[in-house]
Amino acid sequence: MKFPCRLEKFLSHVAEMPRSKVKINIKKGLVTVNGNVVKKGDIQVTPADHITFDGNRLEYLGLRYYMLNKPQGYVCANSDELHPTVFDLIEEPNLKDFHVAGRLDIDTTGLVLLTNDGDWSHQITSPKKQKFKTYVLESRDELTEEALTQLEQGVELHGERQATLPAKAELIDKFALRLSICEGKYHQVKRMLAAVGNQVVELHRENIAGIELDPTLAKGEYRPLTDEEISIINAN
CATH class of the missing domain: 3.30.70.580 (Pseudouridine synthase I, catalytic domain, N-terminal subdomain)
Known part of the structure; x- marks a missing residue:
């Protein structure tokens, strides 16, 4: 929400109230701004204003x-x-x-x-930012060094004109892989495994742009x- 904004919008957002109900409650005199009863919803407010509805303060959580x-x-x-x-x-x-x-x-x-x-x-x-997302996957078939090299260099996905951007691949065991990619194409990890003749059985994301799953x-x-x-x- 951008500020300043109309009182009607603030009430609808913070009190999770339909706009039609907001207008009715304002007309009833149930809304105050900085201690004053307000009867019009088009006034501009900010988070610094003291806004109450039916005696209870409403605060924007930011x-x-x-x-x-x-x-x-x-x-x-x-x-x-x-x-x-x-x-x-x-x-x-x-x-x-x-x-x-x-x-x-x-x-x-x-x-x-x-x-x-x-x-x-x-x-x-944003694709331009190229933030890496890291996944751990289990595969149907054994993962080969050749497949890892292909994934790291980029593979051609079905229906795509360009190969995927270079990835980071770390073999965990014969059927498990940690894969980091900086794109977000539709079903990308699953399609990348399919491109090297394999299939994802389970997929789990553990990191986004340096933020680790707790x-x-x-x-x-x-x-x-x-x-x-x-x-x-x-x-x-």
Whole structure:
């Protein structure tokens, strides 16, 4: 939310109230700004203003950042008619302006970042920024040195005109690989394995642009990012 903004917009966002209801409550005299009852919703307000609704102060919570250990079965969307979303796991107020910075497929687990800071998330998702995301995968077939070399140099994906950008590949064991990529093409890791004649069985993301998934978070748990973690994105 950008400030200054209309009182109507502020109330709708912070109190999570439909605009039609906001207008009714303002006309009823239930809203004050800096101690004064306000009967018009078009006045401009900022977070520094003391705004109350029905005697309770409303405060803008500002820019917020969370990490989530995503389990399988959840989609990275604000709403979905068929599946639960990652936002169903976040018990925080005023999430309607939030979005996922770097989505995961429904069957992929691991690190998801959620924020209402569009400029910050742009640093992660913009192809021009080339921020690495690191995944651990289990494969159907044994991973060969030849396949690792191909993945690191770049492979041609089905339906794509250009090969993938150079990646970082670290063999964990014969059927497990740590892969870091700086792009975000559709189903990219799965398609990269397919391009070298293999198949992903399980996929888990453990790092985004230097932010590590907190090992103390169980699947489905989340926590706010630390100031240091937030600053990593702009520093890298």
